[in-house]
Amino acid sequence: MRKITIAIDGYSSTGKSTVAKRLAKALGYVYVDTGAMYRAVTLFALRNGYVGGAEDNFDALVASLSEIDLRFRPNAETGQSDIYLNGENVEREIRTLEVSKYVSQVATLEAVRHKLVEMQQKMGAEKGLVMDGRDIGTVVFPDAELKIFMTASPETRAQRRFDELRQRGEQVTFDEVLKNVRQRDHIDSTRKVSPLQKAEEAIEFDNSNLGLEEQFEAIHNYALDVISGQDKKKDAR
Template sequence: MNTIRIAIDGPSGAGKSTLARSAAGKLGYLYVDTGAIYRTVGYYAHTHRIDPKDEAAVTACLPEVTVELAYGRDGLQCMLLNGEDVTAAIRLPEISLCASAVSAHPGVRGFLLEMQRKLAREHSVIMDGRDIGTEVLPDAEVKIFLTASPEARARRRCLELEQRGMPQPYEKVLQEIEERDWNDIHRPIAPLRQAEDAVLLDTTDLDFQESEAALLSIIRERSGGA
């Protein structure tokens, strides 16, 4: 079976998940939000009072963790942690930095790497994260680095949180985004960076429809009109 692998990387709050999910639906591909996978491990550490920055403690707990992806009829990805649906819980603001911390540990990355690659072997996928094009799927047919200014990302995040009934001050959200950017860029294992053969897509001045049109145009051009 011939499959197409589309890797979308970029910083937190750039709109990767929303755009990738929508594009996957239009193309009939499986959408894989790898950030949600790391958030699930971060959530486990958080709820079990494990310091997410403590590599030894986090790695030691991995045998107790079963992470599964499930997809509803609408194609939306749900995250299961030891059989429990934690899709909503992992989106709490405090889990973002936990996810960033645990994703820096080699043991965690190795634990989750084969799960991600197996999905890409079995399906045509749009997979988004921080290191998909550089580490997870280095041979992906299409690589895109999706970004926007920290200020634009903070505004979008504030709107998202407000819509969920969890409003946060703009200054706090911006600080968390800048902190996560620094952590992701400077971590020693699989840092956030644009792959040499990735197309840069900056959505700072684009609305959702314009961003999606640009994304689909790149995908179709690079995948031979798939």
């Protein structure tokens, strides 16, 4: 059976990573969470005072990019892969609201995107890969055989994110999370370098009213259709 590249793009908190991980496992493919890569760079920037202080110093961050090493390593307990920043497992720390506040700003930097896109393209050189992010189908893998663009209402996404953060013990309010979701949407969609946009041939997948099982089954079927040569491009609304 031939191997393909699957690109899953979309807005924050649409469940891209959750579906992508499960899809990769079902197909026996490699999964790459590009959002985790940008979050790890943002964590690096926060730790070094390049963002989050009285004044952002993006020039210093760009000058320090050569100091950043990102690796995905399997987690025996979860059966998934965690991201390591310079040898340290930061999978949990990158998911905080503090990192979420700055990740879209860091992701607008051309030098950051160039560095990570280059890394991502190397990861997918041999196909058999599921990658999710903001510009996978438009920039990283414009020739991907299957492209999905996931969306949901801001309120639905904020509720999902709020529940996730509270389960992790973070003291946040729903209004804080909703504000962050809307801010990230604006920054992601209006940045000059690789803005978030639906690739022309991508399947639009609105999961506002879908459970995890329904989402997975639909996208899994799309993938099987493409792999078998029975591609059925349509929007899921």
